[in-house]
Amino acid sequence: SSLSVIGLGYIGLPTAAVFASRKIKVIGVDVNQKAVDTINQGKIHIVEPDLDIVVHAAVTEGFLKATTVAEAADAFIVAVPTPFKGDNHEPDLSYIQAACQAISPVLAKGNLVILESTSPVGATEQMAQWLADARPDLTFPQTHDEQSDIRIAHCPERVLPGHVMRELIENDRVIGGITARCSDYAVALYKTFVQGECVITNARTAEMAKLTENSFRDVNIAFANELSMICDKLDINVWELIKLANRHPRVNILQPGPGVGGHCIAVDPWFIVSKTPEQARLIRTAREVNDSKPEWVINKVKIAIADFMQANPDKTTKDVSVACYGLAFKPDIDDLRESPALSIAQQIMTLHNGAVLLVEPNVQSLPAKLSSAELVEFETAFAQADIHVLLVDHKAFKAAKPSHGIIVDSKGIW
Numbered sequence: 001s002s003l004s005v006i007g008l009g010y011i012g013l014p015t016a017a018v019f020a021s022r023k024i025k026v027i028g029v030d031v032n033q034k035a036v037d038t039i040n041q042g043k044i045h046i047v048e049p050d051l052d053i054v055v056h057a058a059v060t061e062g063f064l065k066a067t068t069v070a071e072a073a074d075a076f077i078v079a080v081p082t083p084f085k086g087d088n089h090e091p092d093l094s095y096i097q098a099a100c101q102a103i104s105p106v107l108a109k110g111n112l113v114i115l116e117s118t119s120p121v122g123a124t125e126q127m128a129q130w131l132a133d134a135r136p137d138l139t140f141p142q143t144h145d146e147q148s149d150i151r152i153a154h155c156p157e158r159v160l161p162g163h164v165m166r167e168l169i170e171n172d173r174v175i176g177g178i179t180a181r182c183s184d185y186a187v188a189l190y191k192t193f194v195q196g197e198c199v200i201t202n203a204r205t206a207e208m209a210k211l212t213e214n215s216f217r218d219v220n221i222a223f224a225n226e227l228s229m230i231c232d233k234l235d236i237n238v239w240e241l242i243k244l245a246n247r248h249p250r251v252n253i254l255q256p257g258p259g260v261g262g263h264c265i266a267v268d269p270w271f272i273v274s275k276t277p278e279q280a281r282l283i284r285t286a287r288e289v290n291d292s293k294p295e296w297v298i299n300k301v302k303i304a305i306a307d308f309m310q311a312n313p314d315k316t317t318k319d320v321s322v323a324c325y326g327l328a329f330k331p332d333i334d335d336l337r338e339s340p341a342l343s344i345a346q347q348i349m350t351l352h353n354g355a356v357l358l359v360e361p362n363v364q365s366l367p368a369k370l371s372s373a374e375l376v377e378f379e380t381a382f383a384q385a386d387i388h389v390l391l392v393d394h395k396a397f398k399a400a401k402p403s404h405g406i407i408v409d410s411k412g413i414w
């Protein structure tokens with residue numbers, strides 16, 4: 001049998017590579033010619049541990065091939081981005097629609113089409129409709145029609161960046177067919193490599209399950225972040241407080257931080273809010289609490305600069321050096337996208353006219369928008385900076401701390 005994966009990003013490429021490693025012929029499709037060329041050379045264009053080895057082997061052995069134009073296959077997995085539309089928080093399904101346009105000419109009776117992209121409730125039915133519109137000669141599943149030519153299911157990915165290659169295989173998988181028969185076909189496909197359980201439900205519940213998992217985490221992080229702001233007002237150490245409360249057998253509070261980053265947790269809850277704005281009050285408020293945290297940290301930095309000026313009346317703000325420790329969106333990764341730490345560092349550079357030193361042990365160079373700042377080793381920043389702003393609890397920062405200057409610690413490790 002053959003499989004086509006549409007979208008060769010953080011989810012599509014690992015998925016394509018793992019199927020190919022099980023000796024299934026995989027055609028990867030992406031609009032990005034450079035990514036396609038890179039993959040066909042047996043290399044990768046994204047950062048994920050162990051992915052390079054699996055892709056290299058799959059391409060060399062001839063089981064994985066990338067292309068920009070969709071080809072016929074027995075099954076299609078759609079793993080394209082589902083971002084926001086412009087600046088509001090409405091989901092943008094245009095990449096799914098484009099994927100439908102790409103595969104509809106090569107669809108044939110008996111094919112299975114799986115949507116893996118994190119999607120608002122109803123997106124899988126919408127995908128079926130787009131495909132049906134493009135191919136009136138084929139029949140598509142309605143909720144109770146088991147005899148359709150094409151089978152459709154939603155099987156959201158739930159892997160943790162940095163652990164994708166292990167979690168793809170080990171995690172349980174939610175399989176949401178539009179009909180029961182669609183689910184059975186999808187389970188058979190995933191069972192080629194998934195060692196976790198494949199749990200069957202319908203497409204709408206599968207969509208909501210994925211959104212629920214990330215909203216659960218977002219709401220719990222918001223609780224921790226709100227506590228950190230409450231404790232600051234009440235002169236209580238929030239880290240100690242959480243440790244104490246977590247000794248209760250049924251309490252498990254997460255860790256406050258500079259805000260919530262990444263591509264999923266800060267996005268997915270809005271897909272629930274935009275469908276049911278009147279009901280999703282807690283989920284919306286959690287998003288707002290987490291999104292307000294970077295501003296709160298920046299305010300702490302402003303206060304620290306003012307305190308430093310008061311203690312050093314002979315200096316001007318131009319003489320004050322601020323160091324930011326960590327730019328990634330979470331500890332011990334090199335991913336700077338959608339990172340609250342990065343956005344805080346950028347805003348400090350805008351508001352502060354003195355030196356800003358940036359420390360990020362996991363990257364070699366700074367993105368263009370930060371190029372006016374200096375990327376330094378943490379020892380240099382410890383020695384030179386007057387204000388030390390800890391933004392990510394990387395391993396390297398847990399092992400050492402600055403011995404002088406004012407500390408603004410958003411992760412409670414110093």
Ligand code: SAJ
Nearest residue numbers: 158159160213214217254255257260261262264265329330
């Ligand atoms: N964070 C905190 N405090 C905490 C835990 C996390 O502030 O106690 C912050 C992190 O620093 C980071 C953000 O939250 O900025 C998100 O990090 P994360 O590790 O919670 O999650 P992601 O975005 O790397 O991956 C999540 C995972 N979802 C869940 O754990 C429910 C992953 O399993 C999903 O597959 C992924 O989203 C996704 O693709 O949806």
